[in-house]
Amino acid sequence: MPFKKGDRVLLVDEKGKKFMLDLGERETLHTHHGIVDLTEIEGKEPGFVAVTHMNREFSVLEPTLVDYLQKMKKLPQTIQLKDACQIIAHTGLSNGKRVVEAGVGSGALTLFLATAVAPDGHVTSYEIRDDFANLAQKNLDGYGVTNYTIRRQDIYDGIEEHDIDLVALDLPEPHRVTAHAHEALKHGGHLFSFSPTIEQVTRLYDSLDRDLWVEVTTIECITREYEVKRTGTRPKTLMLGHTGYLSFARKK
Numbered sequence: 001m002p003f004k005k006g007d008r009v010l011l012v013d014e015k016g017k018k019f020m021l022d023l024g025e026r027e028t029l030h031t032h033h034g035i036v037d038l039t040e041i042e043g044k045e046p047g048f049v050a051v052t053h054m055n056r057e058f059s060v061l062e063p064t065l066v067d068y069l070q071k072m073k074k075l076p077q078t079i080q081l082k083d084a085c086q087i088i089a090h091t092g093l094s095n096g097k098r099v100v101e102a103g104v105g106s107g108a109l110t111l112f113l114a115t116a117v118a119p120d121g122h123v124t125s126y127e128i129r130d131d132f133a134n135l136a137q138k139n140l141d142g143y144g145v146t147n148y149t150i151r152r153q154d155i156y157d158g159i160e161e162h163d164i165d166l167v168a169l170d171l172p173e174p175h176r177v178t179a180h181a182h183e184a185l186k187h188g189g190h191l192f193s194f195s196p197t198i199e200q201v202t203r204l205y206d207s208l209d210r211d212l213w214v215e216v217t218t219i220e221c222i223t224r225e226y227e228v229k230r231t232g233t234r235p236k237t238l239m240l241g242h243t244g245y246l247s248f249a250r251k252k
């Protein structure tokens with residue numbers, strides 16, 4: 001499909017630097033490699049190569065969810081791609097599933113969850129801070145996600161939803177939510193908790209009665225990117241270190 005006014009596009013330069021913008025919001029993009037005439041992108045197919053006045057090339061592509069996440073405004077720490085993949089695969093999220101999440105933060109995990117369960121599934125996200133709820137709403141609406149609700153409520157006080165497939169937690173005291181999660185989940189439904197420290201994991205485990213929960217497990221996901229060159233291939237010097245522990249359990 002050719003690009004039209006209002007479409008969001010991704011411009012990638014020869015070194016992989018990315019620029020994301022909506023067509024029609026301005027006519028030119030000024031970069032270190034020269035000026036891109038954005039008006040010539042309308043009517044062109046993804047893969048079009050725009051050439052700057054300095055004769056440098058920019059590939060014009062449709063942005064993915066991850067491109068959008070990299071560029072959107074963030075306030076609290078967001079879930080990283082490597083961890084989001086584990087959550088979606090481990091809990092078998094797919095179209096139609098119903099998810100409760102807390103807190104929404106900048107909305108990064110919500111975006112992964114909402115797109116995984118779209119179009120028929122839904123994500124309800126609890127958040128206690130208005131500034132984060134407002135930012136997340138802006139980020140989610142900006143991506144065009146509609147299958148979500150933000151509840152400006154404290155999840156430690158309870159979960160209103162029932163027959164839920166996944167309760168996903170990214171907050172300081174997940175152990176205070178396990179009883180509410182058990183009530184809200186279907187039998188076989190998943191509890192997930194993201195915890196930066198092992199002490200949070202230990203407290204979570206203490207709160208999980210093994211008569212009520214099965215498949216209790218915790219993993220850490222470490223990824224390493226490689227620099228591949230004819231002259232020598234090796235792991236990149238800098239890598240993302242620890243983000244958090246990923247704990248899972250299923251309601252019996």
Ligand SMILES: C[S@@+](CC[C@H](N)C(=O)[O-])C[C@H]1O[C@@H](n2cnc3c(N)ncnc32)[C@H](O)[C@@H]1O
Nearest residue numbers: 078079103105106107108109127128154155170
């Ligand atoms: C680390 S952030 C979540 C980031 C989010 N997962 C993302 O990927 O963008 C933690 C959030 O939990 C919220 N929070 C903390 N305690 C809460 C509670 N009891 N109920 C609801 N939200 C809570 C915080 O206000 C904050 O927005």
